[in-house]
Amino acid sequence: MARQPIKFGILGCADIARKFSRAITLSPNSTLYAVGSRSLEKAAKFAKENGFPESAKVYGSYEAVLDDPDVDVVYLPLPTSLHVKWAVLAAQKKKHLLLEKPVALNVKELDLILEACESSGVQFMDATMWMHHPRTAAMKDFLSNSELFGELKSVNSCFTFAANQDFLENDIRVRPDLDAHGALGDTGWYCIRSILWASNFELPKTVLALRSPVFNKAGVILACSASLYWEDGKVATFHCSFLANLTMDVTVVGTNGTLHLHDFVIPFEENKASFSVATKSGFTELVTGWEPKPSEHHVTTDLPQEALLVREFSRLVGSIKFDGSKPEIKWPTLSRKTQQVLDAVKLSIERGFETVERLIGRYKNDILVKPYRLVAKVKCLIKFRNFIDNFELLQHTLTIVFPHITLDLEVQSTGLPKGEIGWNPSTWTTFATMGGFMHFSLKTAITRRGRKRSFRSRRASHN
Template sequence: MAAAEPPVRYGILGCANIARKMWRAILLSGNSTVVAVGSRSLAKAEAFAKENGFPGSARAYGSYDAVIDDPDVDAVYIPLPTSLHRRWAALAAEKKKHVLLEKPVALNVAELDEILAACRVNGVQYMDATMWMHHPRTAAIAAALSDRCRFGQLKAVHIIYSHNCGPDFLKNDIRVKPDLDALGALGDAGWYCIRAILWAYDYNLPTTVVALPNTEFNEAGVILSCGASLQYPDNKMTTFYCSFLANLTMEVNFLGTDGYIRFNDFVIPFEEKVTHFYEHANTRFGELATSIEPLPTKHVVRSDLPQEVLMVKEFSNLVQKIDRGGEKSEKKWEIISRKTQLVMDAVKTSIDKGFVAVEVEE
């Protein structure tokens, strides 16, 4: 019987709340462990490690440099404010650490290109932390979308992701601070919407993007809510809305010539181990238009592990193939990230220029 692969050893840069969720994911993954956590304050790093039950062998550091300089760290998870991503992700790659980067991954595509170049030159794996992509439901929906007999051709995509976190969030959270996360709701929530649109269109870029009027800003000029229309060939209709000012909503609608698919918890499932989506196929009005036929099908998708755990497992598998198998890094994740960033940049440019149409070019 072959010996089990040693776990991938993670260092975490920062003590953001999302890092607590990722530590749990690493713990449950079965092929990973945490060996270090760093903060700008040693006391904060030590408290974070203690409060979250890190292994006794895990080291707490009072700087991010110390984590990426630790020879026992194979990979880093970076949940820092977006304005810090370019520096620390590129530096981690230069120190031969694999990079799992929280979204939004950069303030613009030029910054992301620096990160990706550092990862390529140093032969390390890059992945953004868009967790829903790793859930088995995502694969099930992809199969339903590709069924030409039931769904037909994709004609429209409409997505909403909003969460109203209250006045304290709107005043104090890093996601509303121009020097930390200047993209605001577009970066935090819009990233998910744009990624889902690209995913539905097999990662083909739209030709143009037009931000919708009535974008809302805070006093510092950070986006609190916005929407956009993405133009694709063949008269496809695509829109999204993202917001920090509206009730928690995670709605996705895919409309085909012969079918319709919808689900309303695409970012974070309502339940960790049981998810669903609804599929309408060849739908017609019933007699006297008092019903529809056939009724939609509810597809239930179960998973023994949460989506963030599946993401960590996949990332760690790729790391193991590089570090222990001599393989090259998987490039699809940097391609997908870059396309998402390009569209997000175009939306931001459209907003800044008064809601004009902006061409999207690679």
């Protein structure tokens, strides 16, 4: 017997849900099964206008969709601040979860969602459509080719659009109670994703928001920029904004090659997309032209990228439902890394453009570590120099490596519970530090030679 298509239930009647309804219809392994809105009338209208079959269920609440035992997947395009509540509930009701971006207000909330999905054994994926376009795979082939592209050196990404006055005053995406991330969540999400994609999802070591973000009166970001740094010298910058003409650039430069595209989030055309690549570019004699020149590549697709996303998600859900497969961990991992960098950018802005460093260590479970933390100021740590065996002061980055030392580090900071930076005495930890508002005190340390040292509690803070 042929497998039945995966049944989608949609929570809410957001604009983007219209596009996804079409995608669910276009995808061969999915079907529009239910829609729920706080208004039954609105849900009925949405179903009628968006190609739901006659048999589709129309509900006057979100709960009713979650309670329908035949719904396989919940597509959740509600405002970000509502994600944690409804996503966790959906997962608890054993619904596979297709979650709109930005996925959560912060990694902490996302972790609640991911933990609920893991407990229920359901698939999680965010709705970042361009990841599923065949162009993305073709570009990745280029970036992965050590001969044609070489080693990644820099990425620049830009996603802006010119919102009208009504949007800037009233849209969900500029309301602190609904989408507190503003342009950073709505367009910056894609920039961050593109940078992580280009860097094989290796998290940056340092995130620094650039100066002069623009806020609305309620403090929501209307435009901002940030820079990202990796330990191997890779750098990336991005700019996101509601205040400038629609622009969607990604530029990736490696030692041997360059990739350009100008429509990375939504291709100019639905069934055909292009990108430009250059390899070992050089000049003609007398440097009056380029040789070789960049070349344009075109990728066609029968299904639009959002339908490819639905098809892939439905395939994964089908494997779980019919074959007993486990959920694909790749998708929640990518969402979480994107959210981590987003959180770091936001923290850097909130901290007055301080760098936010990632703690790097050997942790039990890498995916659940919360690696972005603003730790103490270099100046303060330097005071501990005498007590730490192996101490390196790199330019602008303090790295303290302490093998075979036990530190009883009491961490106290705005927003962080005591001791949140764990110290595992059986292994080693490196952490890098710059800037910040954290207060900390060093209580005891056991040196390599086994001597125990105690210190008076010492407060350090940066203004």
